[in-house]
Amino acid sequence: MAAPIIETVDFSKRFGALKALDSVTLRVASGSIGLLGPNGAGKSTFMKCLLQLLPFDSGSAKLLGREVGREGRDIRKRVGYAPEQDCHIPGMVGCEYVTYCARLCGLPFQAARQRAHEMLDFVGMGQERYRKIDTYSTGMKQRLKLAQAIVHDPEVVFLDEPTNGLDPRGQVQILELIQSLRKDHGMSVILSSHLLHDVDRICEQIVIIARGRVLVHDTLQNLKARRRGAAEVVVAGRHDDLMREFGRNAWPCELLSNGHIRVEHSGEDLNPLLRLMHSLEVPPVEIIPSPNALEEMFVKALAENSEESSAVGASN
Amino acid sequence: MALHDTQYQHWQGRHVGIWSRRAVIAGQGLKSCLQVKWMRYIITLCWGGALVQVVALFFLGQLLVADSIVVEWLSNLNPQLQAIGRALTSWLEGHPEISVRTSFNLLFYFFSNSLMTFTMIAIALSIPHLITRDLSSNAIIIYSSKALSRSDYLLGKFATVLGLMVLTWLGPVCVAWFMGNLLSPNWHFFWHSRLALAHGVVFLGGSMVVLGVLALGVSAVSSSSKTTTSIWVGLWLVGNALIPIAKETKPWLRNLSLSYDLEQIGLSVFQLKNDFQAAEQNIPLFGDMIRAIRERSRSALETPDLTGALVGLGLMMAICLVIVARKVKPE
Known part of the structure; x- marks a missing residue:
């Protein structure tokens, strides 16, 4: 196995009584990784804890070989993140926003501006980059989020539901861009989604999470072989x-x-x-x-987890 | 078919340091504040005030020197004034450490205080641009996902509000001092007015830190711009209203007033009592008049409530720091 980009041991996070992450132990090699799970499974929490947007409660985690919680600034210099929700700065125009994000990552002004335009070209944004972000459609905002996440040329990019709110054509375009980041440019991509089709299309590895636990972690090829x-x-x-x-x-x-x-x-x-x-x-x-292999695996894993939880509940 | 014309390129340049990244946040914040039309008006007013101060210092400088143009002109207007003027100015000329220091100190105290009002308005306008809008737009998540810590973000925002106060407060005061001295009849003015400048910088520097922390705290209270701006204005106006009430009821209440506390610190720093005493004892003819002023303002001038002011401001700052610590989180 290649050097892992993510390594967690008993990684846990609670929100009150709810276990958002329940002793997650995982070793993920570089590549395109799909985090699958139903809504509220803990996918976004897992990402946020790794990026230290949320504090974790116990366990340990390493991202790109660096200790999460101790080397936050250094980790985030090498990582990009496109959150699920809108997160632009009101009043800014698109290219100004991406330039600003690049400068926050430490790029000098000239380089940041040039790189911002390159990334906006890459995500397929034309003259609309000179418009205020407040006027953008959902598709444009998703592209902009992707541009700001990769503007500093990270080694790993975390994408949280990047196709949310997009029409089918927009979904295909965004997925092709993400696929190109991995295939053509060697960037590791961690894609969180509840849309199996998205993950099936671009991911080499699959991590299925439910109720804060990792149910399945394998390559897509192996998972399909199982079926x-x-x-x-x-x-x-x-x-x-x-x-x-x-x-x-x-x-x-x-x-x-x-x-x-x-x-x-x-x-x-x-x-x-x-x-x-x-x-x-x-x-x-x-x-x-092997039609719908991933979907079946997903449903089966969830069902097994549900039965297991019920059994534990009954024995208690 | 390729969806994009430009291929992704890797970037291998050198990253700038953390202080540059903090400066980027500060610069962006300041730029955002300056996009508000009323903010630009306020800043213009403050620099207009500086110009008035420069003119005042120019005339003061002319009055303090016997052979200056203004004294000559006044003497020509009324020959009777000539004798008085000559006697006074020749005495003042002989004691520049009193005349220049005292007059500059008094002028700088009043100038600093008058600009505080504009600064408070400027901060009220800037409050939404500090943390409030980042909370409402989730931009705080973007900051947190970059190579920055929470303290880097807060330092950047703190520098934004300090930068704003430099434009509305410290900048006009320092430039007025420099220009006023540049236009004075001789170079000794620079030397003799150094204490006035030092007092101004110490008072304004301290006040800027206090107001900066309070502005960040208020800005972090809510994600609604209207709410945070109202809280700032309320804090200021209710505080002012508390001063007369405290006089009649519980004196400690006035320490909950931002303006009162800063005024007390100003009085302590500028030490106007000493200036009045020196003027009263040393300036011929005007001693009685100055004594009367000093008697009227004895309590304020002689025993500024420094401890109470520091406690009041410390308490407000502590509350604001707690608010910032609790509210400025990505989630």
């Missing part, structure tokens, strides 16, 4: 014959509302499934391997 035996089969007819044959092979299956058949074929690849369909002379229109 390798599932597929969605689209056929023109003879659904019943096909499902009967799946049943005879002890492959659980169901007919979905869209007419597709979902089958758990337990094979490492699609060959057994294709052989069976060939023997039955049912040509597939389409086969979708």
Whole structure:
């Protein structure tokens, strides 16, 4: 495993009686990391505690090899953060704001101004950069937040729900930008989202958090491999014959509302499934391997956690 | 298709130090304050006051020297004044340590106090631009996520309000001193008025620190600009209203007045009592008149309530520091 960018041991944070982070022990390598979890799971709290925007209660954490809580200023020099909520300075125009953020990170004025314009170009903002931020649309504000987060060329950038409030086209654009930061420029990206599609699209590693606990931490590839035996089969007819044959092979299956058949074929690849369909002379229109693997993993992890919590509650 | 025309470039330059970053916060705060039209008017008024002070010092300088243009001109107006004027100025000329020091000290005390009113108005206008708007717009999160600590942020904001007070208060006073001396009949004025300047700088410096802390505290009370501005104006006006009430009821109440406390500190720093005494004993012809003034203001001049003022201001500052500590957080 490459040198971790995040390392936490029993990292905990409480809000009164609520455990926002419950002894989180994690070791995350550089890359694009998706923090997944339902609303209120503790994703944002985890980010904020790492960035020291919130004090943590116990445990220890290292970000980029530096002790969180002791080397805050130094850590934040190497880290960018785009919060979920709007956080601009009223009355400022876009380029002035990004320049100001760059200067707060320690860039000299000339460099800050030049870099601000480069970043605004990068996030696709044109002449609107000379307008007051108060007049921006949600999409522009999201772009601006991304620009201010990367203006000082950080090693890691934390993005909290960066596609919130965007239309589908805007979501795609922002996700492509984020993906490019990782793929083309080597910046580690930590993306917090409750939108599985966003994470599925750009992240290499997944951390699923619920009720302040890390339920799953693995690469997306491994997670999908765990669900390798599932597929969605689209056929023109003879659904019943096909499902009967799946049943005879002890492959659980169901007919979905869209007419597709979902089958758990337990094979490492699609060959057994294709052989069976060939023997039955049912040509597939389409086969979708491992559909919604992340979503299933997410739901399963949450369900397991919920059962576990109930069991603990009952035993008490 | 690429969504952006410009590729991301890594930056490998040298970072500036933490003091420069604090100065960036201060500069931005000051710029934001100066965008308020009324703030610019107030600052202009303060510098107008400095100009008046320079003119006053010019005439004072001319009066204190026997062969100056103004004395000549006055003598020509009324020959009877000539003898009195000559006698007085020749005496004053012989005792510049009294005449220059005393007159400059008195003038600087009144000038500093009169500019305090404008400064209080300027702070009232600046209050929303210090912390209030950062709280309401969540900009505080952005500051906290950069390579800055909370104390860096607060120092930057403190420097903003100090910078503003330099523009409305300390700057006009110091420039008035320099220009007044530059236009004086001889260079000795610089030397003999040094104490007046020192008193002014000490009094204004101390007052600026106090007002700066109080302004930060009030600015952090709420995320509503109207609320924080009202609290500042209320603190000032209610404090002023307390002075006559305290006289009739409980004298310690007046120490809850910002203006009263600063006035007491001003009296202690400028030591006007000594100036009046020196003038009364040494200036011929006017001794009785000066004695009468001193008698009327005996209590204020001779025993300024320094301890009470320091306790009052200390208490207010402590409350403001607690407010800042509790309120200035990213969450």
